[in-house]
Amino acid sequence: MPWCEDCERFYTPSTLTPQGDCPSGHHVADPDSAVLVQSTAPGRNDSAGREKRKVKAPWHFWxxxxxxxxxxGWRLVQGIAWLLS
Ligand SMILES: [Zn+2]
Structure with missing residues (x-):
């Protein structure tokens, strides 16, 4: 999840512009890694390569x-039962 230091919030890759900037114009990701997560925080560029990974839904989403x-499904069962009552 791309993190914008200046806005102090996360963005989905689809929220970012094709250039990898957040809606406020801060650069948060590289254009060629729109589907990849990369930390661009200053001073952490040495580990940026290792932090690249494919974006995928977290387990709590599922x-x-x-x-x-x-x-x-339960509400559907209740609705059908209500219709038949
Ligand atoms: Zn921003």
Missing amino acids: VLVAAVVIYL
């Missing part, structure tokens, strides 16, 4: 998706 599916 926990949330599963919870929503279960909840909506």
Whole structure:
């Protein structure tokens, strides 16, 4: 997740401009790594190469998706039961 030091917030790669800047104009990522995470914090450039990794949904996202599916499924069952009552 690209982090903008100046805005003090995270951005999704799709939020950034094609140049890798945040909406306020700060440079937070390299253009050729729009789908890659790279720290561009000053003084940490020596480890930037190792911090590149593919962006992928974190595990708690899928926990949330599963919870929503279960909840909506239950509400669907309730709705059908209400219709048939
Ligand atoms: Zn910014």
